[in-house]
Amino acid sequence: MLSHINLSEFESLLGKLLEQKPDLSRSDIQEMIEKKKQKIGAGYLTDQGALFLIASDLGVSLSEPLKVEMSLKDLYVGAKEITLETRVMNIYPAKEFSRKDGSQSLLRTMTVYDSDSRAKVKLWDEKANLPGIENLKPGDLVRIIKAYVKSDITGSPIINVGSGSNVETSEAPTSIPSLDSITDDVSVIKENQQNLVVSGILDGNVRLVEFINFKGRPGKALHLRLKGKDGTHARVVLWNADEKSIPKMIKTGAKARFIGVRTKSGQQGLELHGDEGTVIEIEGEKEIQPLIVRILSLTKNDSGNVLILAAQKDKKILNITDLASISTNLKVGEVIECVPTKIYGNTVTLQGDSFIRKIDDERLPTLSDIRTRIRDVKQDDSIYCIEAIILKVPEKREIQTKTGEVVLLCEMLIEDETSQIWLKGWRNQARLLEQFTLGEIITVAGVIAKTGLEGRTELFLTPFSSIIKKN
DSSP, rough: OTTTTTTHHHHHHHHHHHHHHSSSSSSHHHHHHHHHHHHHHTTSHHHHHHHHHHHTTTTTOOOOOOOBBOGGGOTTTTOOSSEEEEOOOOEEEEEEEOTSSSEEEEEEEEEEEEESOOOEEEGGGGGGOOGGGGGGOOEEEEEEEEEEEOOOOTTTTEEEEEEEEEEEOOSOOSSSTTTTTGGGGGGOTTTTTTTTEEEEOOSSOEEEEEEETTTTTTTEEEEEEEOOOTTTEEEEEEOOOOOSSSEEEEEOEEEEEEEEEEEETTTTTEEEEEOOOOOOEEEEOOOOOEEEEEEEEEEEOOEEEEEEEEOOOOOOOEEEEEEEOOOOOOOOOOEEEEEOOOOEEEEEEOOOOOOOEOOOOOTOGGGGGBBOOGGOOOOOSSSSEEEEEEEEEEEEEEEOHHHHHHHEEEEEEEOOSSEEEEEEEEEGGGSSSTTTTTTEEEEEEEEEEEEESSEEEEEEEEEEEEEEOOO
């Protein structure tokens, strides 16, 4: 039991329980306390908290509230008028929803931590928009006053701040550790961890993916990859990411920290998952810098947006999506200077505030300058350009996905002077391969390498890919 909990209060509550249950002895209650703590899990429950849960199981009311400040470790379902000192981990946008009676309610969720534990706080109605609540930053010290505790769907205690409660910032001396002190390197994360603060080096491609959720509503997810101090990697997925809170410049190789994430097992090991409340901190440049690139290919997606595959002076290949229709007069081979709206790794977005102009610069590499030999291809999120001969006529087949969807797959075997590899295209990209035949030499621009259905490294076409037959 923590030192600031009043032992005489525990004795008083124990006495009340024994009075109402004379058939039980003190040792019986103590044994029940130990079993309850073991069941809930080590480090999550004090003797006093366990006593309240046991009283509830026995149908006994211990109505006397705690009269001291609690720590998060001492929380128990049913506690009322509690006061806590904590630090903010992250804070979510306020959401409006309908109650069962048809009335509208406002809710904002916040994650807090102290020296022992971490917990969620729900701020209801007018408390969701307390003056200054949106200005709270990760690590800020706050006092939660006269709150009450309910359980979530897993039975974990949730702090609730209602009409009689309050949240105040504090500058008092505290032993609660700083945010830096609770930050873990991505190499030490474990299964089933929640409310984490994790740091690492951004390594690999950065993608903002649009999807339709199980309710049929559109959403966006930011996909990244973090490298730890020991060289291990973990995939990071931020669901329903708020684009306003995402930096416009995310460079590969930058140090990053994610505040408010959880671990989840994925196909390639442990992953970090976050949501619209996750805070992203990335070191380095924050302002968008102009890009000078040579256009390698121009295509269009199903929405009619122009997709540009381009190369920088250092031979890095970029995927540029034009959402503002400002590249309609461009041609393959031209060099342009552009000011993008967003740069996420090798993914660049042009929107209404973007700018493009043609320039002359012979220093920019051409398609032949950035060729990669097949033996040098790696599964590292790089974008490759390959020149090879077709060893096997493209074959089409239909594949049923895990969701039951039937999609088209086209594949062919290609080879250069160093090695052989399978080149594959799914869905619309499958049709790019149909026009080619055995023995033709092709240049394939804008492909990625990853593990195929048979477990080997294979090349896959993307919406930015193009294939040119060599005369």
